[in-house]
Amino acid sequence: YESIKITYDTSKLTYPQLVAEYLRITDPTDSGGAFCDRGPSYRPAIFVANEQQRRDAEAAILAAQPHIAKKIVTKILPLGPFYPAESYHQHYADKNPVRYGIYREGCGKDRIVKAVWTGR
Numbered sequence: 518y519e520s521i522k523i524t525y526d527t528s529k530l531t532y533p534q535l536v537a538e539y540l541r542i543t544d545p546t547d548s549g550g551a552f553c554d555r556g557p558s559y560r561p562a563i564f565v566a567n568e569q570q571r572r573d574a575e576a577a578i579l580a581a582q583p584h585i586a587k588k589i590v591t592k593i594l595p596l597g598p599f600y601p602a603e604s605y606h607q608h609y610a611d612k613n614p615v616r617y618g619i620y621r622e623g624c625g626k627d628r629i630v631k632a633v634w635t636g637r
Contacts, residue, residue: 518559518562518564518594519558519559520562520599522599532569532573533573533577536563536573536577537580537581539563540577540581540589541581541630542630543561543630544561544629545561545578545581545585547560547561548590553620553623554624560590561590561591561592562592562593562594563591563592563594564594565593565594565596566596571593575593578591584634
């Protein structure tokens with residue numbers, strides 16, 4: 518899987534809030550990839566470090582499902598080794614806002630996310 522490693526301040530954001538936000542900014546119903554990025558390495562997944570995170574992720578998916586017409590297929594997987602991407606891939610949207618904007622618009626990310634969550 519291509520993934521990101523998130524470091525966050527737990528006094529400002531809880532793990533359940535983080536998972537809920539992840540579900541809101543992806544298409545958790547697409548088992549074939551993410552927007553224009555297709556294939557197994559782009560499937561939606563939540564990696565958990567322990568049983569509490571697994572329970573929190575499961576609860577977030579259960580809470581989100583009634584708001585989405587299609588079945589959520591996001592997998593919950595055990596956390597494994599993380600290998601950082603090459604530096605030019607890291608913070609790509611910040612480093613390349615125009616290119617990322619073109620990609621995001623061309624792939625329809627915002628439109629797809631809105632349709633998943635509103636049913637339109």
